[in-house]
Amino acid sequence: MSASGPNPPGAPQVKSLNCPGCGAAITLRSFNQAVTVVCDHCHSILDAQDPRLAILQKFKAATNDYPPLIPLGTRGTIRGTPYEVIGFQRRTIHVDGLPYSWGEYVLFNPYKGFRYLTEYNGHWNDTSILRSLPIVNDDVSPPTVSYLGETYRHFQTAKAGTSFVLGEFPWQVRVGESADVSDYVSPPRVISSERTGKEIAWSMGEYISGADIWKSFGLKGTPPERIGVYENQPSPLSADTKTIWAMFACFAAILVVLLAAFSILASSEQVFSSDYRFDPNAKGEASFVTDVFELKGHTSDLELTTTSNIDNSWIYLNCALINQDTGRAFDFGRELSYYYGHDEDGLWTEGKQDDTVTIPSVPPGNYYLRVEPESDGRGGIINYTITAKRDVPQASFFGIALLVLLVPAGLITWRSISFEHLRWAESDYAPMTSDDDDDSDDSEKPTTLGTI
Amino acid sequence: MTQPVANCPNCGAKIVFRWSSSVQTVCEYCKSVLIRTDIDLKKVGQVADLPPNSSPIQIGTEGIYNRQAFVAIGRIIYEYDLGTWNEWHLVLNNGSAWLSDAQDEYVVTFAAPGRKLPGECRVGQHYTWDDNSYAVTTITKAHYRGVEGELPFQYWDKQDVVFVDLMSEKGQFATLDYSDDSPVLYLGESVDFDQLSLKNLRTFEGWS
Numbered sequence A: 001m002s003a004s005g006p007n008p009p010g011a012p013q014v015k016s017l018n019c020p021g022c023g024a025a026i027t028l029r030s031f032n033q034a035v036t037v038v039c040d041h042c043h044s045i046l047d048a049q050d051p052r053l054a055i056l057q058k059f060k061a062a063t064n065d066y067p068p069l070i071p072l073g074t075r076g077t078i079r080g081t082p083y084e085v086i087g088f089q090r091r092t093i094h095v096d097g098l099p100y101s102w103g104e105y106v107l108f109n110p111y112k113g114f115r116y117l118t119e120y121n122g123h124w125n126d127t128s129i130l131r132s133l134p135i136v137n138d139d140v141s142p143p144t145v146s147y148l149g150e151t152y153r154h155f156q157t158a159k160a161g162t163s164f165v166l167g168e169f170p171w172q173v174r175v176g177e178s179a180d181v182s183d184y185v186s187p188p189r190v191i192s193s194e195r196t197g198k199e200i201a202w203s204m205g206e207y208i209s210g211a212d213i214w215k216s217f218g219l220k221g222t223p224p225e226r227i228g229v230y231e232n233q234p235s236p237l238s239a240d241t242k243t244i245w246a247m248f249a250c251f252a253a254i255l256v257v258l259l260a261a262f263s264i265l266a267s268s269e270q271v272f273s274s275d276y277r278f279d280p281n282a283k284g285e286a287s288f289v290t291d292v293f294e295l296k297g298h299t300s301d302l303e304l305t306t307t308s309n310i311d312n313s314w315i316y317l318n319c320a321l322i323n324q325d326t327g328r329a330f331d332f333g334r335e336l337s338y339y340y341g342h343d344e345d346g347l348w349t350e351g352k353q354d355d356t357v358t359i360p361s362v363p364p365g366n367y368y369l370r371v372e373p374e375s376d377g378r379g380g381i382i383n384y385t386i387t388a389k390r391d392v393p394q395a396s397f398f399g400i401a402l403l404v405l406l407v408p409a410g411l412i413t414w415r416s417i418s419f420e421h422l423r424w425a426e427s428d429y430a431p432m433t434s435d436d437d438d439d440s441d442d443s444e445k446p447t448t449l450g451t452i
Numbered sequence B: 001m002t003q004p005v006a007n008c009p010n011c012g013a014k015i016v017f018r019w020s021s022s023v024q025t026v027c028e029y030c031k032s033v034l035i036r037t038d039i040d041l042k043k044v045g046q047v048a049d050l051p052p053n054s055s056p057i058q059i060g061t062e063g064i065y066n067r068q069a070f071v072a073i074g075r076i077i078y079e080y081d082l083g084t085w086n087e088w089h090l091v092l093n094n095g096s097a098w099l100s101d102a103q104d105e106y107v108v109t110f111a112a113p114g115r116k117l118p119g120e121c122r123v124g125q126h127y128t129w130d131d132n133s134y135a136v137t138t139i140t141k142a143h144y145r146g147v148e149g150e151l152p153f154q155y156w157d158k159q160d161v162v163f164v165d166l167m168s169e170k171g172q173f174a175t176l177d178y179s180d181d182s183p184v185l186y187l188g189e190s191v192d193f194d195q196l197s198l199k200n201l202r203t204f205e206g207w208s
Helices: A210-216 A238-265 A395-425 A433-451
Strands: A015-018 A025-028 A036-038 A044-047 A055-058 A075-078 A081-095 A098-109 A113-120 A123-129 A135-137 A144-147 A150-169 A178-186 A189-196 A199-208 A269-278 A293-295 A300-308 A313-323 A329-343 A346-351 A354-362 A365-374 A382-390 B005-007 B014-016 B024-026 B032-036 B041-046 B062-065 B068-080 B083-092 B095-102 B105-111 B126-129 B132-149 B160-168 B172-177 B184-191
Touching: A075 A210, A098 A150, A113 A199, A123 A210, A150 A189, A199 A210, A199 B132, A238 A395, A269 A293, A269 A365, A300 A313, A300 A329, A313 A382, A329 A354, A365 A382, B068 B095, B095 B184, B105 B172, B132 B172
Parallel strands: none
Antiparallel strands: A015 A025, A036 A044, A036 A150, A044 A055, A075 A081, A081 A098, A081 A150, A098 A113, A113 A123, A123 A199, A135 A144, A144 A150, A150 A178, A178 A189, A189 A199, A269 A382, A293 A365, A300 A354, A300 A382, A313 A329, A313 A365, A329 A346, B005 B014, B024 B032, B024 B132, B032 B041, B062 B068, B068 B083, B068 B132, B083 B095, B095 B105, B105 B184, B126 B132, B132 B160, B160 B172, B172 B184
C-alpha cells in the first residue's frame, strides 16, 4: 500500500459472527474468500459473502456421527506452505445399493488459496484444482485422460452426494446435492472430474500417507489404519519390480560373460579313451582296471562319457576312479539302457546308448578306473567305449544360478500383479462382479467342510 | 520515474500517476473517479468504499512475470453469484497487463486485439487463437463492484457484464469480455503464486 494513502485498511482479520439461526458463534477463517459457512451448532448453511450470513439451508445430522479426523482450525504444512483446515464435508456414493463415504477437508492459505485433503478407509490424497484442461480419450476402454504428458486410466464414475458439511467452502455447498465424479488413475496420482450441470471441474490428487498428515498437522494418536488397496495407492512393489528385473538382467549378463570366459579358458582336454567288450554270458570275473592316466594342473572336474552299442538291452557299470598315489577312490555307478519298438502310436524309443557323468573337484595325480560291468545277457555281446575329459565347463551351474536369481524377481512380480488386481477389483472394470459374489459363497464351503 | 502530478478537482488532494498511459484514476481521499484530459483531470463520478476483499495483492504490489518487473497500479472488483474477484491492472516496462485473482487462483492476461471473436458461446465450445485451441470452461455473469487506482480505460459504474473463460490443454487461459458493444479478448496463462515473486503484499492477521 502506498504510504501516502488515507486510512490504509488494516490486516484482514479472522471474523467472528453469530449464526442467524441459533446465535452460536461463527468463525470465518478465510477472510471473505469462502462462499458458504456452516454453523456447527444448528447445521445452518450460511451465505459467507453476506454480512448478515443469510441462511441458505438447514440440514439434520448428528455432528458426532462424522467428526472430521482433523479438527477445523488445525494448521499444518503441505509442500512447504502452511494451511489451515477450514471446512469438512462427507460425500457418499452408492454402489450396488451400498453407501461408501469419504471425507474432504478444505485447506486455506490467504496467499496460495484453497487446497483439499480427502480420506477414505485410511487412504489420503492431497488435491488441488487443475490449471489446464486434461485431454479426454473416450475411444479406448477404459477411457483415459492425458495431462502434462502422463496418461491416466478411467477407474470409476459415480454420483457423489454431500451428506454432511462443517465449516467454510469456496463454493456453494448444500447437503443432498450431488455431482458426477469420474476418477482417472496413474498411481500415485488421480485426476478427477466433477460435473455439475454443464460445467466440469478438474482436480488432481496425489496419494500421501496418513502418518505424514498426522506429522505435519501435529495430530495426536495415530491415523486410521488403511483398509484395502486404494485406486491411486502406489504399489509398494512397482519400483521393486523394475529394480529386481534390472538386477536380474545385470546378473544374467555377468553369468553369460563368466560362462563364455570359462568356456574359453577351460582346456577340455581328453585324458583317456579306451574300447571294451563285455560278454554277459561269459563265466568268470567281469571287473577290470584300466591303464593309468595322468590328471595335470589344478583341481578340476573330470567328465566321463560312455558310448555303447546296446540294442534293446542294458548295461550297468559300477565304477571307481582311483588315485594311484593316495588310494582315494571316487565311486559311481552308471546305467545305460536303450529300448525301441512299435506300438499303436508308432515307433517308440526309451533310454540312450550313451551317458555322461561329471566328477567334480578331482585333484591332479595319476588315476585309473576300476570297472565292473553287469547285464542280463539277453542283448548279447556289448561293445562300449569310456572316454575321460579334464576341465570341462559346466553350463548347468550357470543355469542353476540363473534360476536362483529368477526366484525373487518372479516372486516380487507376482505380488505386484496381485496388488494391481486388488486395486482394479474396486473399479468399474472389476472382472465380473457377479462372480465375486459366487466366490464369496464358494469361500464358505471349505469352512463347512473343515468342520466336518 | 517522473510521475505526472495533478490535483483532485474535487478535494484538491495530490494525484500521482504511476503510469503515463493511465486514462482513469480514483482519488484516494474523496473516491472521485477522475478522467485524464489533455489539460487537466475531470471528475466523472464517485465510487463507494470497496467491498471487503481479501486479495493478498494491493496497489503497489510488485512482482516479476516472464522476467519483466511489474507493479499493480489499479484494480476492478467484480461481483458474481459466488462472491467477488479482482482484476489487478499491472504496468510492465512495455505496457500493461491484468492479474486476475479469484479466490487466490491467479491468471495473467494481456489484451489481444485483432482476433476473430464469437458473438456468443456455450460451455464446451472450442476456439483457436494464435494456434492454440481453447475450450469454454465457464460463463460468468458479473457486475462491476468497485474500482481503485489507475486504469488504461474509463471504467466505473458499469452494470451487468458477461465474461467467458476458456482454457487450453497446455495451461493457457483466455477471457472474452462482453462488457462493451464488441467483445474484447485477453490471452494469458494460469500462474503459480510463488512464480510471480510478489513483494509488498498485504498481511493477514495470524499469518506471516
